[in-house]
Structures are given as C-alpha cells and as structure tokens.
Amino acid sequence: MKILVCVTSVPDTTTKITFTDNNTKLNKAGVTFITGPYDDYALARAVELKEKAGGTVTVLNVGGADAEPVIRKCLAIGADEAIRVNAEPTDAYFVAEQIAAVAKDASYDLILMGRESIDYNGGQVHGIVAELLGLPSISPVMVLNVDGNTAKITREIEGGKEEIEAKLPLVLGCQEPIAEWKIPNMRGIMTARTKPLKVVEPVADEQLTAVSRYELPAPRGTVKMIPANEAEKLIQLLHTEAKVI
C-alpha cells in the first residue's frame, strides 16, 4: 500500500499568537513549530497500516526550508521518504494544487492529512485535493481500517458518527482517536537522517486569496465575581444584564 501523508508545520498549541510588521506577519520569535496535531494522527495511522500490510509512507509538506525539522521528525516516526514543495503555504487552494501535482501520477492508495491545520483551521485542503484528483474525500475520520481494496471508516458528524465503506484510492482528513501519537525513538531519529527528502519547486498559478492583515481579539472586560452562596444571582445577571438567557 502506498500512502501519502501531508503535514503542516504550525505553532505549538500553547503559543501565544502575536504579529509583526504592522500586523501583516506572524511573530515567529520564540515560537516552537510542531507537526500539526491532526496531521500527527494521520501519520501515526499511516505508519501502523504500513507495519501491518507493508508498503511505503511518503510525507509531504508545502513550506519553506524552516519546515524541515518537522519533516525529519515525521521520518523518525516511521515515514520512508519525504517531499517538500518549496513554497509558502499561502492558501488552501494553492496547497491543494501542490499536493495534487505531486500525487497525480504517483498512484497513492491513500492520501491522508489532518482534518485541518491549526493555524488557518480551514479544513479545506483534503477536499480540494480530492476534487482536483477526481477522488472521494472523507473527513473527519476517527477510525480507518483497510481490508484489501476497501477502507472501513468511522466519520464524526454533529452529535454522532457514521460508518462508511469506500474503495481506495481515497483522500482522508483525520482526527483522534484514529491512532495514538507516535514519539520517535533513538533508532528512528538516527535513520531519519539518511532517509530521502526531496525538494521540488511549486506549480505556479494565480493567487485566489491573500491575507491583507491580521488582528488579535479584543481583551474581555474584567470578570464579575459572584459569591458561591449567592450563585442564583448569576442567573439573574445572565437574564437582565448580559441578556443571553
């Protein structure tokens, strides 16, 4: 089985986000970049499937050279090879176009990625990739088993889940509990250094969207404390002051 796992390099979930250059750029000073948490689930499941059924896992990132530590970590976790498309991931369509260009003639059985990146949270890349390649897409996938040519999938929906069967190849957006995150071991880290990491140039296209500036949310006012022995007052305040109930 040939699996492509697309990963993002994103600020750690505990990052306090700030911007520089007149609110036009993320302030990367002091920010730790990690593999997108959802992408990490996708990678972990891909490695498990490979260990069970054989095959290869290729990691793909659309990003600058500064994403390479994240890519090497994916190799250390168990991917066999990596491709980096040398371009800033400007928007979902652009990223999807790059992934589709890599995948077009490579006949992957599965193209996995996180349900969304945790920077832009659009959750759109998998669907656009699938549309560009003419493949089905399913997201968010919580359980993925492959039996021959058929994938058995549990997808989360509002207030529940659905059980799905579909023939490979597929494009899937993944989330917990599809697999446990894997932590690279020493052997993995050593072998990752020599695994192939190919850098390719992006396919060019018109820019469909552009971020003109960023903004931080306005701070909330000061919290109004209510003594526990007068808890009923809260309900009155929500009714008469905040007017939300």
Added chain:
Amino acid sequence: MSVLIFVELDEGKLKKSSQEAIFYGAKVAEMTGTTATAIAVGQADESELATAGRFGATKVLHARDTRLNEPNGMAYATVVAAAAQQEGSTVVVLAKSSLADAMTARLAGKLKAGLAANVIELPDLGNGFVVKSSIYTGKAFAYNELKAGIKILAIKKNTITPEETDTTAPVDSFSPALNDSDFVISVKSTEKATGDILLPEADLVVSAGRGMKGPENWGLVEDLAQALHAATACSKPVSDLDWRPHHEHVGQTGIKISPNLYIACGISGAIQHLAGVNSSKVIVVINKDADAPFFKSADYGIVGDVFEVLPRLTAAVKAL
C-alpha cells in the same frame, strides 16, 4: 447574478445556522446590488423551504432527485456548483456544519473559487472583497482579500443576527446532471443522538471538565443544560477518559463553538481549551480554584464547588 446560499434542514426544519447564512447572503446581495437565492438539496418540505424568504432569499432552488435523499458532500457540491453556474453566482455562502464542510472544499475545487472559512463578519467591499475570518483556533483574525471571480464564504455561527419578515420565497425544482462518481461512498450506518440540541448549533452551552470527578456526576450538568435548553460539552481530558463522547469535546483539537453563552464547570482553562470557546459571547466560569486561569477569560465567575453551585443554578433557572 445572485448570491447563492446552501441551506440545510434538521428534523424537517430549516437549521438556525442556515437562517443566519440566508440573512448573511441577503445582506451581501444588497451590498452588491443583486438578489439572494437559497438552494436546498434532498428531501424537504416545500412550505418549510419557502420560509427562506423570511430571512431575505428571493428564490429557493430545490434539488430532490431521490439519489440525494442521504446527505452526500460530494454529490451536494456538484448540485450547488451547477446552481452557481445556472444563477451566475459570484458569491456562495454556506454555514459551517459537517455536511457543509464536506462540500465547501469540493465547491472551491470545482469553481476555482477564492475561499474563506470561519468567516465572522460581512465582507468589506471598500477595497476589493475582504472578509474577516477566525484563525489560530480563535486566537487571532485574518482579513482575507478574495481575488477570484467566484468567492465562497463558510460562515461561523453567530456571525450575524438574522431579522425576519413575513415574506415567503417561491420554490423552484432544480434537476442538474449528477455524477455517478459522487455516489461511490456507502454509509453503512449512522449513529446520532436524537432530541438533543446539536452542539455547533446551540445558543447556550453548559460544559464540564475533570472537576466533575466522574461520568456518574454528569446529571448535574445535564440538569442545568436541560433547564436552559442548552447543549452539553466537555473538555479534552473528559473525552479522552471516555466520560463523554468525542463529539462533545470542545477545544483546539475538538469542536470550536461560538454560542451566546458558555458555562464552564470544573474546567481550569488551558490555552487549548480556550481556543475552542473564546468566540463565545458570554463566558461563565465555575471552579473551586480561585487561581484557575479560566477566570481571566471569563465575563462572570463563581469560586465554588460545582456540586453545590450547579443545583442552585438549575433551581434559579427554573424559577425564572
């Protein structure tokens, strides 16, 4: 020309988020000097669809091929793309949902559209077509200029407060060509809590964390939620411990919500949790630890034992 709005029904009724989307789309139509067309796909009562007019749609298209009876993101996207072509729509609006999420990207791919997800305001047409969206899981906002000819906006809950009139809209049936390749996924079974208020749709949410000490104590949370007609939610540790199902987990790696009221019981307020809920209009925090970081992000707070405070709140709501 027209603004096209995809609408959904839940248990036969137009979803609240769809009402918002129609009103939003009608406003965009007003700003751009055109009209708003709603499109519904699958089984739906036409008199219910006509209520789209109350929120500003001047026409409703209804695609009701029997193959569309079951929700199917791929096939629905094909239908909506065909409708956009027929109507010459340059703006397509969807309210975020599991179904809409599955469609938005495919639509963007089909129409090669400029796409903004998690939109939280009406567009600014002063200089191009700029929409504000929530990014970094609610920790920041981006102003996106959509440069493509066709723009797709996926709006977050509570982006706009719909106003209602008593106009209804005519419903036309719409029968575009369907692609067999859109029907290759088979849904074997669906498990869905019935009668509950869907969390992403809820105006009021009561949420609880490890402070509840165990799943057996959730009755207290459910009682308050029921009295308020609120949905219930939980923190990540609670869903990881299987005290509550995953679809109730709100936070950075769970569901992101933006209700009018979020009541957090026994949740300390880790930055990853805040990320999923900080777009809520009003936040109430109940925690026995006065130093819980969540109080810093709250509008109202009670330092106290959730086991004592929750029943008092429930009683007070019932007395309203």
